[in-house]
Amino acid sequence: MTVYLAGPIEGVSLEEATKWRETATNFFFKHKIPTLDPTRRKKFHDQPYSRNLANKIVRMDLNDICESNVILMNLKDRGAGKAWGTICELILAYNEGKTIVVVLEEGFKHPFVDVFATELHHTLEDALEATLAYYR
Secondary structure, X not given: OOEEEEOOOOOOOHXXXXXXXXXXXXXXXXXXXXXXXXXXXXXXXXXXXOHHHHHHHHHHHHHHHHHOOEEEEEOOOOOOOOOHHHHHHHHHHHHOOOEEEEEOOOOOOOHHHHHHOOEEXXXXXXXXXXXHHOOO
């Protein structure tokens, strides 16, 4: 049983991309649940853009999603970006039948997020507890 930590990398600082993921990883570690963190490939995102690099990043992230049981998706901390990659991950995870727990600010509404998310929460702490419930 594995949790994939989905959320923006592009358009946010390294600290913004990793801080919440470190919190989640530490939380799940205490419960002996492994996580897959796409920021372990941050060095790829820092390279000059090319089609081959884009394919590599996408394939690796999609493989992680397919290997995971639950997707914890942080759309609350998306910075100035539109989180396009994360939304694509949402759709793939939904099509793969994955459980998707989304963190999103209160008041934000979007039909695709509402329909494809298994659960919506407004704090990371609530989303962590909700994700953990799928492993009990």
